[in-house]
Amino acid sequence: MARRLPLAPSALLLLLLACLLVAHGEPNRGAPRLTPIDLDLYHSSAHLMEEIKGLVHRHPDKLLMNNIRSGNRGYRAELAVVTYCRNIKEIKDNSKFRILLSFGQHGRELITSEVALRILSILTEEQFLPNVDSVSLNSFLDKLIIKVVPMENVNGRRLVEAGDLCERRNGRGVDLNRNWSVDWGKKEKDYDPYEENPGTGPFSEPESQIMRKLATSFNPHIWVNVHSGMEALFMPYDHKNTTPLGLPSTRMTLLLKELNVLHCQNRCMIGSGGGSVGYLAHGTATDYMYDIARVPMAFTFEIYGDGAASPKDCFKMFNPTDVSTYNRVLSDWSAAFFTIFKNGPRYVDEIHMRDSRPSSWESIDEYLDGYLMDRSSRYGKKVEVLDFGMQEIRTYFRLFLLSFVLLMFMFCSRISKSKFSRPVVPSMPG
Numbered sequence: 001m002a003r004r005l006p007l008a009p010s011a012l013l014l015l016l017l018a019c020l021l022v023a024h025g026e027p028n029r030g031a032p033r034l035t036p037i038d039l040d041l042y043h044s045s046a047h048l049m050e051e052i053k054g055l056v057h058r059h060p061d062k063l064l065m066n067n068i069r070s071g072n073r074g075y076r077a078e079l080a081v082v083t084y085c086r087n088i089k090e091i092k093d094n095s096k097f098r099i100l101l102s103f104g105q106h107g108r109e110l111i112t113s114e115v116a117l118r119i120l121s122i123l124t125e126e127q128f129l130p131n132v133d134s135v136s137l138n139s140f141l142d143k144l145i146i147k148v149v150p151m152e153n154v155n156g157r158r159l160v161e162a163g164d165l166c167e168r169r170n171g172r173g174v175d176l177n178r179n180w181s182v183d184w185g186k187k188e189k190d191y192d193p194y195e196e197n198p199g200t201g202p203f204s205e206p207e208s209q210i211m212r213k214l215a216t217s218f219n220p221h222i223w224v225n226v227h228s229g230m231e232a233l234f235m236p237y238d239h240k241n242t243t244p245l246g247l248p249s250t251r252m253t254l255l256l257k258e259l260n261v262l263h264c265q266n267r268c269m270i271g272s273g274g275g276s277v278g279y280l281a282h283g284t285a286t287d288y289m290y291d292i293a294r295v296p297m298a299f300t301f302e303i304y305g306d307g308a309a310s311p312k313d314c315f316k317m318f319n320p321t322d323v324s325t326y327n328r329v330l331s332d333w334s335a336a337f338f339t340i341f342k343n344g345p346r347y348v349d350e351i352h353m354r355d356s357r358p359s360s361w362e363s364i365d366e367y368l369d370g371y372l373m374d375r376s377s378r379y380g381k382k383v384e385v386l387d388f389g390m391q392e393i394r395t396y397f398r399l400f401l402l403s404f405v406l407l408m409f410m411f412c413s414r415i416s417k418s419k420f421s422r423p424v425v426p427s428m429p430g
C-alpha cells in the first residue's frame, strides 16, 4: 500500500493525458463541419456600406443617403437608407411611383445585402443587366423613386460576423420580422424563442420604429422584404394561411407568377407566406405594410436556400458558398427587381383604378402612429403600453368618429325638421 501511493497520482496523470490526446485527436466526430463566411465572395458589413457610400459619392445626381438613428433602454440602432431618383432634383415629386426595398432584416442572410449593392450598382450604371440597354432602362426608371435599406439589421449582422453564424435577430435578441403590430405576439405551438422572439411589444425595437416611420413618410406603392433560406415569392398574409380578397391579391399573384417564370425558372413557391411556408408568422413587416400602411403590393422574397445543408450550418443554409451560385443569385434577383421597376407601376395602376379599399383612414393612422411614436422617445417604457394598444386605440377612435358623425346627422336632421315643420303647422287650417 505504501508504494502504491506515490504511483497512483502518476498513473492518474497518464490516464488523463491519454484521454486528452484521444479527445483532441477526434474533435466532435458527430458534429457537422460549419462553413465559415467566405470573405472572398462576400463583403463584410463595413466594406459593403463603404461600397454603397462610394456609389452615392460618385452619383450625387441619382443617389442620396440618409442615416436614421433610434434607440431605447440602452440599445441603439442606425439604418442607412439610399434613395434613387434618376434626376435627384425630382426627389420630392409626388407623382412618381414609389418602391421601398429592405434587405438584411435577418443577420445571417448576407446574400440579400449583396443583392442590394448589385441593384444600386446597376441603377447608377456602374454594372449592367445582360440584354437590357440603358435607353429602355432609363425610360421606366424616369418614373420611379426607389428607397433601398441595404442592411436593416446592422447590429445582428455584426454578431454573425463575430462568429454567431445562426443569429437572425437584432443586437438584443429580437426578431425584427415579428416585432410589427399585426397579430403581434401570438405564439404557435412550435414557437422557438431563439428564432422568433417578438420583443416586449409591437415596435419595441428601434430598427422596426425606423422602418415604420420610413414607410409612413414615403408611402410606397410596392414593398419588398428580402430574405433567404428558401426560394419563394410571398404575398400577404403571414399570420393566416389565406391571401387577401379581391383585385389587389389577383394583381400581386400575377406579378409574382411573372417573376417566377422570368427569374426563378418556376422553382419559387408562390402564395401567402402563412399558407405556403408551413408555419404562421405573427407581427411581420409585410402584413403591416399591406394591412396598416396600405401599401397596394407588399411582398416577402426568399431568394436562396440550401435545403440539404445541416440546420446548424447556417452560413451554407442561407447563403451561396460557391462563386457560380453566388453570381447566379445576384444576376437572377437583380434582374427580378428590374422587372418590378419596369412592370410594377402597371399592376398597381390597375388596382388603383378599381380598388375600393377606403383610404380616408390612412391620415388618422398616420397621425396616431406619429403621435405615439413621438411619445416613445420621451417616455421610454410607457410607450410599449401605448404601442401594444395602438390597434385598439385606432378602433376606438374610428368608432368615436363614426358615432360622432351619426349624432351630428341626427342632430342636424332634427333641427331641419323642426325648422321646416313649424311653418307647416300653422298653415294647416284646423
Ligand SMILES: [Zn+2]
Residues within 6 Å of the ligand: 105, 106, 109, 168, 227, 228, 229
Ligand atoms: Zn429571414
